[in-house]
Amino acid sequence: MSVMSVSSERKAPMAKMRFGLGLSASRLLLIAAVLALWQLAVSAGWMEPATMSSPVLVGRRLYEMFASGMIWPHLFDTLGAAVIALALSALVGLALGMALYRWPLLEATLNPLLVAINGIPRVAFGPLIVLFLGVGITAKVALAVSIALFVFTTNVLEGMRQIDPMLRRHFLLMGAGRWQTFRMVTGPSLVTWMWAAVDLAIGLCLIGVIICEFISSTSGLGHLISAASMGFDTTGVVALLVIIVTATVIFRIALIALRSWLAPWSK
Incomplete structure (x- = not known):
């Protein structure tokens, strides 16, 4: 050298x-x-400060929210539901994507239905989900999963298509079982596609949870934004939006750090 x-x-x-x-x-x-x-x-x-607020007023309101402690239960409710929805979307999307790849007839049957459902605005699902599941974390998670699931499913399906079938066949011919083949070939190949889906799904899950809180909820950041909007409290709305954006950024940074630790090759 x-x-x-x-x-x-x-x-x-x-x-x-x-x-x-x-x-x-x-x-x-x-x-x-x-x-x-x-x-x-x-x-x-x-x-006009009444219509656009100001950084000073927003900063003061943020200090009051955190100093009084009133924001913490609502923040944890929203983020907790989003984390659960993200995990469920990843697990179900992984299983569904692999099943669609494994059985082409199933993919041909369900693909038009999935595309049609994905084209429906999720706000339209919100009242129905709340009607069936009630006001609570279950409805929030269900609406968020309905948004993020399609991202994971399509990414996993495309990731499976990109894996060289000869490589899997060689592993099976050498005596590797299906679990060993998944652990050594399929799994590592899907990691990049899964993390790409996670990047998109973080925001989608938060959107789904907050939409459900807008529609009907007694807690959460969406509930607070709805109450502030009805009270024409522009400063409160902007302060809550700042909290949501900051939480999303921190959430994503934490997942990037987790990715670097668990799968450094997938960067």
Whole structure:
């Protein structure tokens, strides 16, 4: 190995780190600029605080929510339902996607139905789900799963199609059982497709839970947003949206860290 190649290998991590720091700084500067312009517009009278609020008012409301502790039960209700929905969507989507691949007739039969159901706005399902399952976490999870399940199913099905069938056949010919073949060939190949589905499903599950809380719920962030909207409390609505966005980002960062630990090859 030449001296130049060793030097290049050493510089690569530093260059990647500098790029990451620069990207983070750029994002923070952009957010700060937007907040500054927003506050300037309100302070100068270009925008009405009653209709658009302001960063100062939103920050004050966020402090009051967390300092009083009133936000925590609602936050945990929403995030808990979203996590359960994400896990169920992943498990059912994995099983359904593999079943559709295993039995082509089943795929040909169900595919038009799945596409049709996926095209229906989930808000239309909300009242029916609440009617059958009642007001509670079960209805929230069911509505969120109805949104995210299609993502996992299609990703798993496409991932199965991308696996070389000769590779699986060789493992079976060498005496490997179906479980060994899944663990050594199918599973690792599907990891990338599953994580891609997770990236999309995080937001979808939160949307499903919050939609259900809008429709009928006594707790959760969606319930608070609905109450604030009916009271024309713009500051409260914006503060709750900030909490939802922040929770989504933290949720995604945690899953990325989990992915790096469990499946570093799938990055």
